Amino acid sequence: MSAxxxxxxxPLPGDSVSRxxxxxxxxxxxxxxxxxxxxxxxxxxxxxxxxxFEKVKGAQLRSYAPAVSKVLPSLAIAHGTAHEATIRAxxxxxxxxxxxxxxxxxxxIKPNVAFDRPPALAATTHPDALRAVAKLCFxxxxxxxxxxxxxxxxxxxxxxxxxxxxxxxxxxxxxxxPETNSFAPLSLDGEIxxxxxxxxxxxxxxxxxxxxxxxxxxxxxxxxxxxKNWYGLLGGRRNQFHQHIHSIVSDFALMMKPTLVILDGxxxxxxxxxxxxxxxxxxxxxxxxxxxxxxxxxxxxxxxLLERDIAELxxxxxxxxxxxxxxxxxxxxxxxxxx
Amino acid sequence: MKLKFNxxxxxxLRNVRRVAQVFFxxxxxxxxxxxxxxxxxxxxxxxxxxxxxxxxxxxxxxTHTVYMGLMWSLLLILPTLxxxxxxxxxxxxxxxxxxxxxxxxxxxxxxxxERIEANRYKKLYSLKYVILIAMIAAAIGxxxxxGWLDPICLxxxxxxxxxxxxxxxxxxxxxxxxxxxxxxxxxxxxxxxxLVGMNVLIPRFFCRVLCPLGAFLGTLSSVAxxxxxxxxxxxxxxxxxLKSCEGASDPQTQLRKSExxxxxxxIEDCPEDALSFKFMPPLKREVTAPVxxxxxAFLGTLIGLGFYAFGRTSGASAxxxxxxxxxxxxxVEEIDFLDxxxxxxxxxxxxxxxxxxxxLMESGLEGIWTPILNMKIGFCxxxxxxxxxxxxxxxxxxxxIEEKTGTGPFAKEGPIKLGTAFFDRGRCLPWAMxxxxxxxxxxxxxxxxxxxxxxxxIIKRDGNPxxxxxxxxxxxxxxxxxxxxxxxxxxxxxxxxxxAIGETRSRDRRLLMDGGVxxxxxxxxxxxx
Numbered sequence: 006m007s008a009x010x011x012x013x014x015x016p017l018p019g020d021s022v023s024r025x026x027x028x029x030x031x032x033x034x035x036x037x038x039x040x041x042x043x044x045x046x047x048x049x050x051x052x053x054x055x056x057x058f059e060k061v062k063g064a065q066l067r068s069y070a071p072a073v074s075k076v077l078p079s080l081a082i083a084h085g086t087a088h089e090a091t092i093r094a095x096x097x098x099x100x101x102x103x104x105x106x107x108x109x110x111x112x113x114i115k116p117n118v119a120f121d122r123p124p125a126l127a128a129t130t131h132p133d134a135l136r137a138v139a140k141l142c143f144x145x146x147x148x149x150x151x152x153x154x155x156x157x158x159x160x161x162x163x164x165x166x167x168x169x170x171x172x173x174x175x176x177x178x179x180x181x182x183p184e185t186n187s188f189a190p191l192s193l194d195g196e197i198x199x200x201x202x203x204x205x206x207x208x209x210x211x212x213x214x215x216x217x218x219x220x221x222x223x224x225x226x227x228x229x230x231x232x233k234n235w236y237g238l239l240g241g242r243r244n245q246f247h248q249h250i251h252s253i254v255s256d257f258a259l260m261m262k263p264t265l266v267i268l269d270g271x272x273x274x275x276x277x278x279x280x281x282x283x284x285x286x287x288x289x290x291x292x293x294x295x296x297x298x299x300x301x302x303x304x305x306x307x308x309x310l311l312e313r314d315i316a317e318l319x320x321x322x323x324x325x326x327x328x329x330x331x332x333x334x335x336x337x338x339x340x341x342x343x344x
Numbered sequence: 345m346k347l348k349f350n351x352x353x354x355x356x357l358r359n360v361r362r363v364a365q366v367f368f369x370x371x372x373x374x375x376x377x378x379x380x381x382x383x384x385x386x387x388x389x390x391x392x393x394x395x396x397x398x399x400x401x402x403x404x405x406x407t408h409t410v411y412m413g414l415m416w417s418l419l420l421i422l423p424t425l426x427x428x429x430x431x432x433x434x435x436x437x438x439x440x441x442x443x444x445x446x447x448x449x450x451x452x453x454x455x456x457x458e459r460i461e462a463n464r465y466k467k468l469y470s471l472k473y474v475i476l477i478a479m480i481a482a483a484i485g486x487x488x489x490x491g492w493l494d495p496i497c498l499x500x501x502x503x504x505x506x507x508x509x510x511x512x513x514x515x516x517x518x519x520x521x522x523x524x525x526x527x528x529x530x531x532x533x534x535x536x537x538x539l540v541g542m543n544v545l546i547p548r549f550f551c552r553v554l555c556p557l558g559a560f561l562g563t564l565s566s567v568a569x570x571x572x573x574x575x576x577x578x579x580x581x582x583x584x585x586l587k588s589c590e591g592a593s594d595p596q597t598q599l600r601k602s603e604x605x606x607x608x609x610x611i612e613d614c615p616e617d618a619l620s621f622k623f624m625p626p627l628k629r630e631v632t633a634p635v636x637x638x639x640x641a642f643l644g645t646l647i648g649l650g651f652y653a654f655g656r657t658s659g660a661s662a663x664x665x666x667x668x669x670x671x672x673x674x675x676v677e678e679i680d681f682l683d684x685x686x687x688x689x690x691x692x693x694x695x696x697x698x699x700x701x702x703x704l705m706e707s708g709l710e711g712i713w714t715p716i717l718n719m720k721i722g723f724c725x726x727x728x729x730x731x732x733x734x735x736x737x738x739x740x741x742x743x744x745i746e747e748k749t750g751t752g753p754f755a756k757e758g759p760i761k762l763g764t765a766f767f768d769r770g771r772c773l774p775w776a777m778x779x780x781x782x783x784x785x786x787x788x789x790x791x792x793x794x795x796x797x798x799x800x801x802i803i804k805r806d807g808n809p810x811x812x813x814x815x816x817x818x819x820x821x822x823x824x825x826x827x828x829x830x831x832x833x834x835x836x837x838x839x840x841x842x843x844a845i846g847e848t849r850s851r852d853r854r855l856l857m858d859g860g861v862x863x864x865x866x867x868x869x870x871x872x873x
Binding site for chain 2: 021022027030031033037038041042044045046048049050051052053054055056057058197241242245246248249253268
């Protein structure tokens with residue numbers, strides 16, 4: 006007891022609270038009380054929701070289709086032996102690339118690189134085809150060419166082994182991989198496709214879209230050509246598409262209104278599609294089909310490149326019946342040329 | 345020694361506090377007890393969790409919302425900003441548990457000096473702030489982990505999965521009609537025993553050393569207007585104020601306001617009347633704010649962010665999700681679930697079939713003790729949404745029966761599906777063993793039934809024909825309730841089992857393209873089956 010209290014005498018400085026300190030402390034505490042109340046009020050979620058059934062408002066893709074022409078053909082079939090010459094011939098037949106691509110355009114070319122395969126197996130867009138189309142775009146004045154796809158196999162491997170990475174580097178194309186943040190919700194009034202996540206980063210920049218697809222056999226939907234090619238624009242659980250494959254593929258014709266589609270039938274994957282794997286699955290058909298109506302292009306491809314009966318290709322009929330294209334390609338304004 | 349009774353003693357602050365402690369502890373037990381279909385009757389059984397400002401604060405970080413009843417937490421922030429951590433020694437049921445068990449098991453018969461020494465502040469007590477920092481860092485990263493040690497979550501979880509089943513084990517049917525089981529309950533049980541037992545070594549071990557809510561309230565306390573003040577002209581440095589100091593807050597010297605539980609024991613233990621609870625005493629005689637060395641805080645941040653990153657990159661909430669992570673009806677999708685679930689296991693307590701179980705590693709590091717369905721133990725009752733009813737944070741949203749079953753105005757959306765049941769034909773009696781059964785079809789609760797059967801006549805091994813029904817599954821109609829699995833006579837590993845695929849809460853985990861219960865039903869109606 007005795008050892009304590011040196012403080013008996015005058016109070017030490019700091020023993021009383023000054024008016025300034027009093028107001029300051031009162032203010033801080035009051036502000037915290039008011040602040041927590043206001044913050045809680047602002048963040049309050051007063052009602053529950055039903056998880057999984059929230060309404061998603063997705064974007065819609067605009068139309069990239071060129072103006073309708075009454076004189077120029079909408080379908081061109083070119084036969085030849087080299088990619089560039091044949092593609093050039095097909096484009097000339099359509100009225101030249103500058104009908105579609107103008108000065109300063111940013112063009113997105115959608116190849117099909119779904120699988121990690123070398124070009125010779127014809128399961129992916131051929132590098133020579135990409136080179137030729139990109140060249141034509143630049144000749145027509147394109148400011149930039151983007152290539153993008155969301156492959157089934159690993160994206161980096163697919164682009165590399167299909168030979169497209171090399172073309173992109175050589176021609177200074179903008180290769181866009183399907184990265185985590187490359188996707189956004191899409192809304193569509195399709196037969197099956199209503200809301201889905203899609204690869205939207207290329208569309209933020211591009212004002213022209215060209216589909217450049219190989220012509221392939223497909224195990225489930227018979228053929229993968231320019232319509233089926235748009236599969237690679239979607240993300241999410243695409244393995245569910247096979248439950249309604251013909252409805253889905255026909256919905257692609259509603260989803261995407263491209264500037265132009267080009268079907269590469271120089272070497273056609275006739276069997277074991279869409280992956281192939283043997284050179285004996287591939288047959289040289291030496292043809293390029295280009296046009297503004299993907300349904301007409303695919304109808305030609307199915308009959309004359311895959312050499313099959315169009316009656317069985319349900320998705321083309323579905324699209325045709327919904328007015329999304331013309332399955333009777335001979336009724337369209339077409340032109341067949343030799344390179 | 346003669347016991348002297350002084351009626352005025354009854355009004356001592358200590359006794360007023362004891363009355364409050366008994367009241368709040370009993371109320372907590374009452375809420376725990378009535379969290380049962382038979383007694384629920386609209387009692388606010390998750391009130392303590394909703395009052396818990398750490399729950400509201402941490403979920404606000406992870407979800408940018410304050411879910412429904414979590415607004416009540418303001419009721420607790422207010423007195424903390426005015427008086428300090430009165431929650432810890434007046435209201436917190438887990439604090440009261442440790443106060444009581446500390447008294448029961450601790451040094452109450454020890455010499456005065458020994459008790460005083462046990463209540464001196466130790467540097468170890470700043471650990472709780474590091475824990476809080478780690479949990480907040482994890483929340484900022486994107487995973488809610490406060491439930492590990494938040495006292496209300498911890499106590500609710502211990503009650504639901506350990507204490508009540510234990511009481512029922514010793515006194516059958518006292519709590520449940522049939523004994524409840526909880527997978528891995530022993531881990532939670534031993535943790536509870538450990539934390540209670542530590543009171544022997546360090547009084548209020550959990551509250552002083554570990555409690556993240558205490559740390560949160562302690563931080564708020566630093567600006568409290570009313571504080572314990574020591575009149576240095578009266579103090580004789582006898583240290584008797586430490587004798588019963590619950591918080592180890594050093595009232596004998598510079599008060600550590602953030603550690604003070606406002607139990608008022610020091611005031612009454614002071615023989616010189618030197619201590620008082622005053623409005624805005626000068627701060628110079630105090631250690632005003634929590635003492636956490638910067639490098640410890642940095643370490644805590646690293647641990648929290650690391651926890652998030654290590655857990656998330658292990659993949660259990662992404663492509664490598666476990667088929668057993670079947671979440672309760674109304675649950676938000678998995679990543680959001682980990683943002684909201686506080687592992688309080690109130691859903692597990694209220695579940696009338698015992699199907700809800702605390703996860704161990706099924707949903708990864710982040711999901712330990714979050715609820716998953718175990719159809720071996722129970723099944724999801726179609727006309728029941730109690731788990732969402734008691735969930736304080738909206739990890740399980742408060743969906744209605746109509747929303748759950750997709751009826752009435754919600755017919756267009758269809759029902760909430762928890763997963764999909766798959767037949768294992770090699771274990772199924774009619775498929776593999778020439779024996780009639782189809783219990784699964786009988787109990788399938790949806791209409792039209794998801795399970796249907798086709799009659800076949802087969803020649804048995806003994807040469808005689810037998811006609812029986814072989815079951816099939818319509819995945820568009822299955823809601824994943826699991827009663828088929830639960831009732832299957834092959835009880836060790838049922839011949840029909842639910843896995844998480846097909847759950848509606850996540851678009852990434854659906855099985856069918858149209859997600860289309862309703863279109864399937866429409867089609868069925870068209871086919872007039």
